[in-house]
Amino acid sequence: MHIRHARITAAAAALLSLPLTGVAGAATHGPAASMASQARPAAKAGSLPTGPGPQRHYTVQRQPAPGSCHVHYTRDKQPLPDPKCTPGALNPDVTPATLTSTICRPSGYTKGIRPPVYITGPEKAANAKSYGYNGSLHDAEYDHLVSLELGGDPNDPRNLWVEPPSPGHRPGSGANNPKDVVENKLHAAICSGQVQLRPAQVAIATDWTTALTRLGIR
DSSP states (O other): OEEOBTTBOOOOGGGGGSOEEOOTTSOOOSHHHHHHTSOOOOOOTTOOOBOOOOOSSOOOOOEEOTTOOOOEEOTTOOEEOOTTTOOOOBOTTOOTTTGGGTTTSSSSHHHHHOOOHHHHHHHHHHHHHHTTOOSOGGGSEEEESSOGGGTBOSSOGGGEEEEOOOTTOOTTSOOOOTHHHHHHHHHHHHHTTSSOHHHHHHHHHHOTTTHHHHHTOO
């Protein structure tokens, strides 16, 4: 799903060449940071990069250089991330064979792997600069492109971005994210066997506004 503000609240072959910037005063090492700096092939149809997965101790991850990422918008003015910066990244622990012990477990899985606010807060502030977002961070969501409930990596910088408010948002009211509804429907469809895990992950990473239609979910 998402990480809100206190509620605080990468698929492209050029990812390796994307400059990264550290967060002042924060650790910029760890599995996700090192993986983001390695060569990664562009995500092909049906393929997404895999992140380091849940960590016992998360560290603040480096974000793309300020102004290097650009928000894209659908015809309905819904914001989508820059696929060069945020292609999505998967949690290696979540596979078709582990669904019942991970995302389809009755409760507790996503809560147990979600990074704490003292990690996501600095990341969110730095990522807002990556995307040139100058609005209120309270009104923007630090969003997992492939949500945790769909097997997205918890803290890989390729799977997180500062998502601007959707149309109709009332300033100061906090983040509003209609993507959440799509994520919930995809999660239910996966766990009921209606759709397979990987197609759902690819669909949400490609364009959440068309994901349900692409998979035939109402």
